[in-house]
Amino acid sequence: MDNTGIVLSTEERILAAAAKVFRLRGFDGARMREIADEAGINKALLHYYFRSKDLLFERVFRASAAEYFGSLRTILRSEATLREKVIRLCDQYITTGIEQPYIAVFIITEANRKGAGFVTRIQSEEGVLPDFEPFRLQIAEEVAAGRIRPVNPEQLMMDILGLCLFPVIARPMMQRMLGVSDEGFREAMAQRRDRIPKMIIDSLYNPAG
């Protein structure tokens, strides 16, 4: 029974605990002991359910990636206008970045870890990373029709994600460098929710500078 009032099975409690610990500490920093404590069970039971740390991690990472990229996939392949997609993307990732900052850091950090075969493997699985093709096509159409300035879809996607996610990922460093409090950071991110889409859309629709 967690704070939702819903009774979770042992397996579910383990997965929830593992997600919490792995996201906070990463694979190398996580301890099976801490996961067991967090789940309120015994270390041995972790192995009974998931056999090894690797396998448990794999489950957590796959679920995290699917969850984190799910909204990206949905937005990219929706029927919305380009303008609308940019707004939704920024809103989604900035909101998540404020409320659950660990997920983004977790996924990106683990993707950079060397000798982590499964991470690469999982990211190659169907349905984990979004299909970029629909978005690419949509951009091409808009450009061809002369409705937006010519732009490379890959560059545009890097712009959007960079502007939204970088502050979340580099948060400790940025707050320190810029001298911003936790509250100040949240305010800055709230500003960005309006600022970034405007900036992107301006650069697409305005005459060249």
Next chain:
Amino acid sequence: MDNTGIVLSTEERILAAAAKVFRLRGFDGARMREIADEAGINKALLHYYFRSKDLLFERVFRASAAEYFGSLRTILRSEATLREKVIRLCDQYITTGIEQPYIAVFIITEANRKGAGFVTRIQSEEGVLPDFEPFRLQIAEEVAAGRIRPVNPEQLMMDILGLCLFPVIARPMMQRMLGVSDEGFREAMAQRRDRIPKMIIDSLYNPAG
């Protein structure tokens, strides 16, 4: 003797090896054994020179942070125009991001690690993170004089760093999602070196969209 032909002291070789291993694997993933091997010496000698893994890491992290933020500090407090600073910043961090991708990942990852007291401490030390004040003032002056559109200096800095650094940090994920080869990634980054400053400067100098 490394490939520069310069004879390094044992201490220097250890530091070089430690930097390589820590940057690649992070604190938790790094093994003293691997550092010793990389330096061509014995594990015991690591402790003779640096006493503990923590202390060795601290040296490496401080040096890495100083090196990585050094150019940022220099650029921010230089006498260059705003336009010029933006161009130099982007050039600096995109070039470094292509040639030495591990440093950015290392610093940001470690800054996010929980229970790593020294990281916070080191970042608070004088001369590690750049002083943001000169840049803030310069922006304020430009805005006051009506030479650029009103802009929040913190937002601007997050924009610049996000646009330049995010692709470097999220590289494995981005390449996979966008379907880009290593060579393609380098080309994309080269494009960004021109693209980002233009984008930033446009948004500062052009009439509002």
Next chain:
DNA sequence: GTCTATATATGGATAGAC
């Protein structure tokens, strides 16, 4: 299914010879 106890491996760190 869940626990206690234990096996086995490995990591950081130290002792002591040279």
Next chain:
DNA sequence: GTCTATCCATATATAGAC
């Protein structure tokens, strides 16, 4: 200053009772 050998703590994983 550098090495070999070893200590000690801790991590993952398993055995076996209940």
